[in-house]
Amino acid sequence: MNYEMLILEKKDRMAILKLNRPNALNALNSQILLELDKAIDNIKEDDSVDVLIVTGEGKAFVAGADISQMKDLNAEEGRKFGILGQRVFRKIETLEKPSIAAINGFALGGGCELAMSCDLRIASERAKFGQPEVGLGITPGFSGTQRLPRLVGVAKAKELIFTGKIIKAEEAQSIGLVNKVVDKESLLDEAISMAQSIIKNGQLAVRYSKMAIDRGMQGDIDTGIEVEANLFGLCFATKDQKEGMTAFVEKREANFETK
Numbered sequence: 001m002n003y004e005m006l007i008l009e010k011k012d013r014m015a016i017l018k019l020n021r022p023n024a025l026n027a028l029n030s031q032i033l034l035e036l037d038k039a040i041d042n043i044k045e046d047d048s049v050d051v052l053i054v055t056g057e058g059k060a061f062v063a064g065a066d067i068s069q070m071k072d073l074n075a076e077e078g079r080k081f082g083i084l085g086q087r088v089f090r091k092i093e094t095l096e097k098p099s100i101a102a103i104n105g106f107a108l109g110g111g112c113e114l115a116m117s118c119d120l121r122i123a124s125e126r127a128k129f130g131q132p133e134v135g136l137g138i139t140p141g142f143s144g145t146q147r148l149p150r151l152v153g154v155a156k157a158k159e160l161i162f163t164g165k166i167i168k169a170e171e172a173q174s175i176g177l178v179n180k181v182v183d184k185e186s187l188l189d190e191a192i193s194m195a196q197s198i199i200k201n202g203q204l205a206v207r208y209s210k211m212a213i214d215r216g217m218q219g220d221i222d223t224g225i226e227v228e229a230n231l232f233g234l235c236f237a238t239k240d241q242k243e244g245m246t247a248f249v250e251k252r253e254a255n256f257e258t259k
């Protein structure tokens, strides 16, 4: 598949998806969003991929939704553009396979929202985060009002969204927005190493765990507990569970079927 604004590379059971519109700091216009949509479908269907890594080309991860494209939209067009971004990011969030955002630079507005739709976030020490939309006279529009409070708490999310202030990677880590901050040079290696630590495990168990966590955190705890019980039970019908536990008893490395 050919992409104009993305680079999709697959190796060692990972897909590395790079936003590649560096002259506009990878700003999200409709085209790049539609390309992202197609790329996620492709990754979803590809059995050779267990983990997705999302990163950006140049000095930005993503500097937001494309302001030039949004400038003259009317209310209905604005709503539709928002729904497009929301839909694509929800597709990333609900991908069965775990995703890691490797945040190489600015992650502002839609860029912070893209990072938040991934399961894990590793940031370069140079990365900067923020939801500066109110400074443009709009709200966050690709689900930032929903994911930021879930990640950092309501009070911190309101502070960031109401003031539009930009924070550095260390602060983003201290409030729980990113998992880890690393040197600019080692960012991709760190993301790959985290992906490898996931890939060595039973992939069905990883995917079921993701599903149980998300169902619980995005719904009520009783539903989450029930989902966990069902998925925990399902694990015992898999070869991975037999192999994982037999390997433990036999004091050897597990060789999982889904690898």
Ligand code: CAA
Pocket (backbone or CB within 6 Å): 023, 024, 025, 027, 028, 063, 064, 065, 066, 067, 068, 085, 106, 108, 109, 110, 111, 113, 132, 133, 136, 139, 140, 141, 142, 144
């Ligand atoms: N949309 C469109 N173009 C953008 C852009 C954006 N979000 N961000 C940067 N660009 C473009 C600039 O216009 C510039 O293009 P030209 O070279 O053609 O002039 C190019 O990218 C380089 O940007 P700068 O010259 O501004 O780079 P800088 O290093 O001086 O500043 C920056 C970097 C602080 C990130 C600055 O570009 C900036 O403030 N960008 C906008 C950030 C922003 O407000 N993001 C939120 C967008 S709204 C949104 O995302 C809504 C939503 O929730 C869905």
